[in-house]
Amino acid sequence: MAIEVKDTKAVLKAVQDAVSRFGATQDELIPILNDINREIGYLPGEALDEVSRLLRVPKSHLFSVASFYRMLSTKPRGKHVIQFCESAPCHVAGGREVFQAVKEALQIDENESTPDGNWTLTTTSCLGVCGVGPVMMIDDDIFGNVDPKQVPSILAKYK
Amino acid sequence: MATIKSLDDLKRAREEALKKRELKASSGTVQVIVGMGTCGIAAGARDTMKAILETIEKDSINGVLVTQTGCVGVCEKEPIVQVIHGENPKVTYGKVTPEIARLIVKEHVVNGKIFEKNVINL
Amino acid sequence: MAYFRSHVLVCVDPECLKHGAHDVLDSLQDELVAQGLIDEIQVLETSRIGSCSNGPEMMVYPEGIHYVGLTPDDVPYIVEEHFLKGRIATKFVEQEKKLVDEELSAPTSKEIRVVLKNCGKIDPENIEDYFAENGYEALGSVLSSKTPEEVIDIVLQSGLRGRGGAGFPAGKKWQFCRASKETPKYVICNADEGDPGAFMNRRVLEGDPHAVLEGMIIAAYAIGSNQGYIYCRAEYPIAVKTLNIAIDQARNLGLLGKNILGSGFDFDLEVRMGAGAFVCGEETALMASIEGNRGEPRPRPPFPAVKGLFAKPSNINNVETYANVPQIILKGADWYASMGTEKSKGTKTFALAGDVKHTGLIEVPFGISLREIIYDVGGGIKDDKGFKAIQTGGPMGGCLPSEYLDLPVDYEELAKAGSIMGSGGLVVMDEETCMVDIARFFMEFTQDESCGKCTPCRVGTRRILEILERICDGKGKDDDIETLEMLCREIKGASLCGLGQGAPNPVESILKHFRSEYEAHIYEKKCPAKVCKSLIRYEIIDGTCTGCTVCARNCPVNAISGERRQTHVIDPDVCVRCGICMQVCNFNAIVIN
Secondary structure, three states, rough: OOOOOOHHHHHHHHHHHHHHHHOOOHHHHHHHHHHHHHHOOOHHHHHHHHHHHHHOOOOHHHHHHHOOOOOOOOOOOEEEEEEEOOOOHHHHHHHHHHHHHHHHHHHOOOOEEEEOOOEEEEEEEEOOOHHHOEEEEEOOOOOOOOOOOHHHHHHHHOO | HHHHHHHHHHHHHHHHHHHHHHHHHHHOOEEEEOOOHHHHHHHHHHHHHHHHHHHHHOOOOEEEEEEEEOOOOOHHOOOOOOEEEEOOOOOOOOOOOHHHHHHHHHHHHHHHHHHHHHOOOO | OOOOEEEEEEOOOHHHHHHHHHHHHHHHHHHHHHHHOOOEEEEEEOOOOOOOOOOEEEEEOOOOEEOOOOHHHHHHHHHHHHHHOOOOOOOHOOOHHHHHHHHOOOOOOOEEEEEOOOEEEOOOOOHHHHHHEEEOHHHHHHHHHHOHHHHHHHHHHHHEEOOOOOOOOOOHHHHHHHOOOOOOOEEEEEEEOOOOOOHHHHHHHHOOHHHHHHHHHEEEEEEOEEEEEEEOOOOOOHHHHHHHHHHHHHHHOOOOOHHHHHHHOOOOEEEOOOOHHHHOOOOOHHHHHOOOOOOOOOOOOOOOOOOOHHOOOOOEEEHHHHHOOOOEEEEEEHHHHEEEEEEEOOOOEEEEEEOOOOEEEEEEEEEOHHHHHHHHHHOOEEEHHHEEEEEEEEHHEEEEHHHHHHOOOOOHHHHOOOOOOOEEEEEEEOOOOHHHHHHHHEEEHHHHOOOOOHHHHHHHHHHHHHHHHHOOOOOOOOHHHHHHHHHHHHHHHHOHHHHHHOOOHHHHHHHHHHHHHHHHHHHHHOOOOOHHHHHHHHOOOOOOOOOOOOOHHHHHHHHEEEEOOOOOEEEOOOOOOOOHHHHHHHOOOOEEE
C-alpha cells in the first residue's frame, strides 16, 4: 500500500509537541491523541507507546480509548480523508446518490483507502449543517449542497 | 480596550461600542456582512468573501467595511450577504455566489442600487 | 477541455418547440459566432426549465437568470446586454411568483428570538458587538447585587428547563449542586450536539459565543465553582475556534479569570474537543471523556450534582440552557415565564430539516403546534408533496403522523404522543419516504453509536437492526413484528443510559403509526414508497422512450440494452437500483415500480 507512513522521528516529535502543549496528565489524553492524529494522519503504535510512557497510562487503556472514538484512527489513512455525512437529513436530501457517486469516482467502499494512498473514505454522523445537505468534509474543508455531478470537480481540487 | 474592573467600566465599554456603531452608520460607511458560519462555508461563503474583498481592492472602493457574522438562520439560502448602506435599512441577499457578490458590490455598494434578484426577506 | 465562462440552456420541450425554440436556438448560435463569443459561451438543449407557459425560454448560468417569452429578434439584445456588458436583460426575466421566493423571514410573527437574538447580527469575533447588545450586564448585576441563592431563585421562577433533551428544571440542578459540600465544583457546558439534523447549538456557539460564556459564569457564581469546561464536538471546528477567540477576549478584559468585575469571584474555563462519539452527548459519558476515558455512561444516582467530573460536584447544562440565562437575569423571571405553556416555559430553538421548503433554525415559544411549525414557519412540504411524518427529538425520538399535526409542542405533550423533545431536531418526511427504511436508518445510527457497555443496548439494537435489514431486503418473516415489539420493550426497560432507552423509539412509533408499511414489506414483499432497493424495479416506459441511448451509456453495470431509436430495456437481475438512468433521462421515460 502506498499510504505515506511517517518515520519514527516525526512520530516522536508529534507526541512530544502534543504532550508539552497539553500537559502529561490522563485527563488531557483525548486532546493529546487528537493532536497527534491530526499531525500524523493517524495514531501509529509507536506514538501510543510513547504516550503511554510519558503519561504513565497502560497501553491497553490507550488502545481502548483510541479505538472508541470515530475520529481517531489506529490504521494509516490516505493523504485526504473524506468524511461523508450519513445522517437522516442529508440522507433525505439525496445523500445516498452523492455517496454512491463518491464511491464510484474513487472506486473504493466505506472505510477503505485508494491504492495510490491519496484518499480514505469514511462516514461521519451529523456535521450540523443540515440546511445545506447533502454535506461532506474533506480534511478540514466542508462542502454543502453537493450534487452527484459535482463530485468529480470537488475531488479534483485536491490533486 | 482597557480591562473591565468594575460595573462602571462595563457601562463605559457599552457606550463606546454603541457610539462606534452609530458612527459607522452616519459616516456613510457601507457595511458588508458575510455569513461565515459553518453552513455558509459549506455553501461556499469563503469564495464569496474572497470575491468581495478582491472587487473592493481591484476597483479601489473606499468607505466599505467588510465583517463577518455567524449562521443567520436561513441555511438553505447560504451564502448570505447583508449590506447596510449608511442609515438605510439592512438588505439581505441569499445564494450569493462569487459572481453575484461582484455584482452586488458594483451595484449596491458603489451605486446604492439594490440588486433585487437575490434579495430575501429577513 | 474548453473552458466556458457561461452556459446557456435552451428549453426544447414540445411546448417551447411549438413556439419557435429552434429558431431562437439558431439565432443564439449565430449571434454568439458573430460576436466572437462561441468559445466562451456554451449553448445546450435541455428540457423543462420552467413551466413552458411562456416559452421559448432559456436559463443562463452561473447567474441562474431565467429569460422567457423569447423570439429570434430578441437574441442579439440579450447577447449584447448579458454577455458583452454583463448586465441582466431585465425585461425578459421571468417575474418570479412571490410564493416561491417567500423566505423564512426572521422573525416571522410566530417566532420569538431569545437565544438566537444576536445570531447573524453581530460579529462573534468582536466582543464590542456583544457589549452593544447589553453583553455582560447580567453578570455585572449578579456579581454586584445578588447572592448565589437569589440567582438560583430567579432561574427557578423562570421555569427554565434543561434544553439538552431531558428537560430537568435548571434551577433545581443548580440548587442540588450548590447544596453539595465537596469542592472543587465544576461547571460544564454540553456542546456535543450530536443529534442528526440539530444545529441550534452550533449556531449559538458560532454566532453569539459570549452569551454562553456569560451564562456559565453566572451559573458558576450560583453554585460556587471556579473552573469550567465546554465540551464541544470535534465535528464543529469553526465553533471551537470562535469559542476560543471569545474566551481569549473575555479573559483579556478581565471578564474571566481572577476577581471578575472587582467582585472577588474567580472563574475560568477551557474548551475540550470531542473525538467523534455521539454517546458523549450523554452527561456521564461526556464527563468520562473529559477524564480521558472511553465515553461510557455511568449509573445514576449518584447524579453529577453530587458526584460528577473527577468525582466532584458538577453542574452540566446544554449550550442553549446557559445562553438563556443572561436575558432571564436582565429581563426577569416573570418575563420568561410569560411565554410557553404551564409546564414548559419560555422558547425553544428547533432545527427544521428534511422535506420542508424552508429548512433552518427557528425559535418559537412552547405551545405552538407542529402544523404551525411545518406550514407557517417552514413554508410547507417541498415541491408541495404530501406530508407523511415528522420525527421530533433526534434519533431517539418518535415519528408522528398527520394525526398529530395539531399537537402543541411541549415536553409533556410530546412524551404522551410517544416521542421526546430531545435537543430540538425536527425531520420532516414527505409521502415518498419509506418508514421502514427510516426505522432501519435510525437504528443503524444508534447501533453504531452504542458504547457497548450494557448488553440490552449493545446486543438488542443489533438484533433489531438485523431484522429491519432483512425486512427491507424482502426477506421479512411472519413473526418479525412481534419480535421487534418484544425487543423494543426489553431494551427500553433495561438499558443503562438514554441512548439505549431511547433507541427503540423510532422503531416503536413507526410500528404503532405505520404498521401497514411493515406488513406490506413482510407479507407482500412490496415497498409502498418505492424506496427499498430489493423491492423495487426500474422500468423504461415503452412509448415514451426515444431510444437516445443516454441511459445505457451511463449505466455503471451495463444493465440496459436496446438499439438506437428503439425502446430500451433494463435487466432487473443486473440492475443495482442506483438511479443514474432516471437522472440522465431527458424524457421521463424511466419509472420505479
